[in-house]
Amino acid sequence: xxxxxxxxxxxxxxxxxxxxxxxxxxxxxxxxxxxxxxxxxxxxxxxxxxxxxxxxxxxxxxxxxxxxxxxxxxxxxxxxxxxxxxxxxxxxxxxxxxxxxxxxxxxxxxxxxxxxxxxxxxxxxxxxxxxxxxxxxxxxxxxxxxxxxxxxxxxxxxxxxxxxxxxxxxxxxxxxxxxxxxxxxxxxxxxxxxxxxxxxxxxxxxxxxxxxxxxxxxxxxxxxxxxxxxxxxxxxxxxxxxxxxxxxxxxxxxxxxxxxxxxxxxxxxxxxxxxxxxxxxxxxxxxxxxxxxxxxxxxxxxxxxxxxxxxxxxxxxxxxxxxxx
Amino acid sequence: xxxxxxxxxxxxxxxxxxxxxxxxxxxxxxxxxxxxxxxxxxxxxxxxxxxxxxxxxxxxxxxxxxxxxxxxxxxxxxxxxxxxxxxxxxxxxxxxxxxxxxxxxxxxxxxxxxxxxxxxxxxxxxxxxxxxxxxxxxxxxxxxxxxxxxxxxxxxxxxxxxxxxxxxxxxxxxxxxxxxxxxxxxxxxxxxxxxxxxxxxxxxxxxxxxxxxxxxxxxxxxxxxxxxxxxxxxxxxxxxxxxxxxxxxxxxxxxxxxxxxxxxxxxxxxxxxxxxxxxxxxxxxxxxxxxxxxxxxxxxxxxxxxxxxxxxxxxxxxxxxxxxxxxxxxxxxxxxxxxxxxxxxxxxxxxxxxxxxxxxxxxxxxxx
Numbered sequence: 180x181x182x183x184x185x186x187x188x189x190x191x192x193x194x195x196x197x198x199x200x201x202x203x204x205x206x207x208x209x210x211x212x213x214x215x216x217x218x219x220x221x222x223x224x225x226x227x228x229x230x231x232x233x234x235x236x237x238x239x240x241x242x243x244x245x246x247x248x249x250x251x252x253x254x255x256x257x258x259x260x261x262x263x264x265x266x267x268x269x270x271x272x273x274x275x276x277x278x279x280x281x282x283x284x285x286x287x288x289x290x291x292x293x294x295x296x297x298x299x300x301x302x303x304x305x306x307x308x309x310x311x312x313x314x315x316x317x318x319x320x321x322x323x324x325x326x327x328x329x330x331x332x333x334x335x336x337x338x339x340x341x342x343x344x345x346x347x348x349x350x351x352x353x354x355x356x357x358x359x360x361x362x363x364x365x366x367x368x369x370x371x372x373x374x375x376x377x378x379x380x381x382x383x384x385x386x387x388x389x390x391x392x393x394x395x396x397x398x399x400x401x402x403x404x405x406x407x408x409x410x411x412x413x414x415x416x417x418x419x420x421x422x423x424x425x426x427x428x429x430x431x432x433x434x435x436x437x438x439x440x441x442x443x444x445x446x447x448x449x450x451x452x453x454x455x456x457x458x459x460x461x462x463x464x465x466x467x468x469x470x471x472x473x474x475x476x477x478x479x480x481x482x483x484x485x486x487x488x489x490x491x492x493x494x495x496x497x498x499x500x501x502x503x504x
Numbered sequence: 505x506x507x508x509x510x511x512x513x514x515x516x517x518x519x520x521x522x523x524x525x526x527x528x529x530x531x532x533x534x535x536x537x538x539x540x541x542x543x544x545x546x547x548x549x550x551x552x553x554x555x556x557x558x559x560x561x562x563x564x565x566x567x568x569x570x571x572x573x574x575x576x577x578x579x580x581x582x583x584x585x586x587x588x589x590x591x592x593x594x595x596x597x598x599x600x601x602x603x604x605x606x607x608x609x610x611x612x613x614x615x616x617x618x619x620x621x622x623x624x625x626x627x628x629x630x631x632x633x634x635x636x637x638x639x640x641x642x643x644x645x646x647x648x649x650x651x652x653x654x655x656x657x658x659x660x661x662x663x664x665x666x667x668x669x670x671x672x673x674x675x676x677x678x679x680x681x682x683x684x685x686x687x688x689x690x691x692x693x694x695x696x697x698x699x700x701x702x703x704x705x706x707x708x709x710x711x712x713x714x715x716x717x718x719x720x721x722x723x724x725x726x727x728x729x730x731x732x733x734x735x736x737x738x739x740x741x742x743x744x745x746x747x748x749x750x751x752x753x754x755x756x757x758x759x760x761x762x763x764x765x766x767x768x769x770x771x772x773x774x775x776x777x778x779x780x781x782x783x784x785x786x787x788x789x790x791x792x793x794x795x796x797x798x799x800x801x802x803x804x805x806x807x808x809x810x811x812x813x814x815x816x817x818x819x820x821x822x823x824x825x826x827x828x829x830x831x832x833x834x835x836x837x838x839x840x841x842x843x844x845x846x847x848x849x850x851x852x853x854x855x856x857x858x859x860x861x862x863x864x865x866x867x868x869x870x871x872x
Contacts, residue, residue: 238700248670284648285638286861344864
């Protein structure tokens with residue numbers, strides 16, 4: 180075991196796969212010589228050289244298109260989009276081209292590629308550099324979507340994404356890059372589509388993703404110590420594929436479900452979770468499902484406003500306490 | 505100067521200009537010339553010219569058949585015909601190797617056929633039949649035949665230019681000398697992806713040849729009325745450090761020479777090219793378009809320069825026997841008829857295809 184930051188674990192995951200497979204190549208803006216604007220790719224350029232770690236112009240369509248063309252002709256590219264907000268300028272490539280090509284060509288073309296991006300709020304960057312857009316990706320058939328919450332997970336899920344034969348979008352969270360955690364030594368590879376029960380409980384289930392996971396865990400500790408409420412915290416980790424078994428089994432035990440989502444309210448991923456549990460776990464529920472989300476607004480920049488907008492530990496504690504009464 | 509040197513010199517001269525026609529007037533002495541050669545024995549040669557003629561006819565007759573089948577309500581959805589633009593598809597395809605990559609647009613029937621995709625597969629796809637190249641899942645605008653190097657038809661304007669960069673990057677990285685050809689219309693030159701891809705390809709020196717088929721209209725609008733320069737592709741080439749190249753897109757030989765030169769440069773690691781082929785579509789933008797916005801007489805003028813007509817006349821003037829050309833025409837007609845019957849006989853795709861092949865495991869599951 181070694182203690183790594185989340186950003187170091189990102190680089191470690193990419194390095195592990197590049198060392199293993201010559202077909203893995205990496206492209207994006209400022210990823211090479213500069214080591215990434217979030218310093219999540221430090222050392223890769225030095226280790227693997229400019230042929231495999233290629234800096235690009237500010238051309239998101241070209242970056243994603245090039246990854247697609249390379250993937251359909253024998254490589255396994257990793258493309259970085261610096262901020263997930265920039266999906267807006269290459270969404271045609273992601274949603275219309277990459278997601279649909281295998282299906283439209285009746286399976287003639289496979290696209291084993293990874294798109295990594297920095298997602299989420301907490302940096303006071305305002306409405307165009309802070310969004311959580313994992314729900315955009317989740318809505319498009321043909322994309323796999325993961326959002327790791329720990330250094331160990333981000334390394335091993337990147338590895339799983341690289342090895343997966345389909346397009347995978349890895350949403351890294353900007354506010355987690357500095358977080359430290361134990362990462363197992365040696366090669367680690369996770370499984371896409373597996374949720375984790377991080378904290379067992381019996382009174383309610385809290386499903387969370389990415390930055391909302393540590394907040395849900397802290398809230399669960401306070402709800403236990405301050406209010407005697409036992410929460411089961413599930414880190415979904417992957418939205419597509421979605422581990423509904425773990426989720427439904429937890430609700431069967433606890434009879435109550437909360438989702439904690441950073442994405443804006445309408446059509447956030449929690450709505451799909453709520454729909455599944457309402458349809459398939461309804462008779463196990465003792466109370467309405469409750470979604471804790473960012474309001475349906477663009478994100479404000481000022482720290483005071485941003486902090487009050489994104490679901491906080493206090494808001495989770497207060498919402499659960501109030502609705503469990 | 506022997507023939508080989510003469511060819512080399514001409515290829516070099518024509519690499520980035522509209523190539524000159526054959527060489528019968530070039531000075532040639534009896535000593536240079538071991539045996540009498542006719543003009544048909546030039547750099548293109550007899551065998552390739554017959555292949556070109558056959559291919560031009562295949563594209564023309566298959567497209568005409570697609571239109572007939574539409575009138576019979578057997579082709580559903582939309583379709584964008586290349587009638588009149590066949591020389592671009594044929595000229596480039598004949599310059600390509602079997603392992604090269606082609607990317608094209610929703611106006612892609614001809615490009616897909618030109619790489620060798622079966623006529624029955626193309627017609628079947630238009631008709632929504634199981635024998636279609638994507639078994640009915642893609643339709644007219646997404647013809648794909650990877651085994652023939654036809655890496656897809658893309659229906660969002662400009663989208664495939666960056667994708668073509670990726671295929672070229674892959675060839676460069678893998679150290680093959682495969683080239684990628686990427687075809688698009690004049691309207692594409694005004695969308696962002698065009699400019700991103702051109703710059704990207706130039707900076708990375710990718711083995712990709714971008715081909716603008718300038719048929720004078722972006723959908724229903726004259727391209728000149730919406731573009732800041734006269735030649736929408738060629739006049740932008742300098743912005744990416746590329747040569748300004750315009751070719752007569754109705755002259756299959758000229759297209760072939762320009763294509764061959766660009767491919768040779770790309771294979772040799774000398775980077776991308778941007779070629780503007782001047783041509784004209786005989787029909788409207790799509791099947792919904794009667795093309796009434798065109799000035800009176802314009803179509804007639806272009807019909808005089810119909811690529812199939814002028815190619816046939818050239819072959820006759822080069823001494824190809826009329827009977828051989830007639831035999832190729834009859835044979836192509838027969839093959840298109842057979843392909844039509846095969847497509848008509850093919851059943852509609854099974855419903856099991858709906859929930860198939862979203863993922864590489866063959867399925868569509870998004871949950872456990």
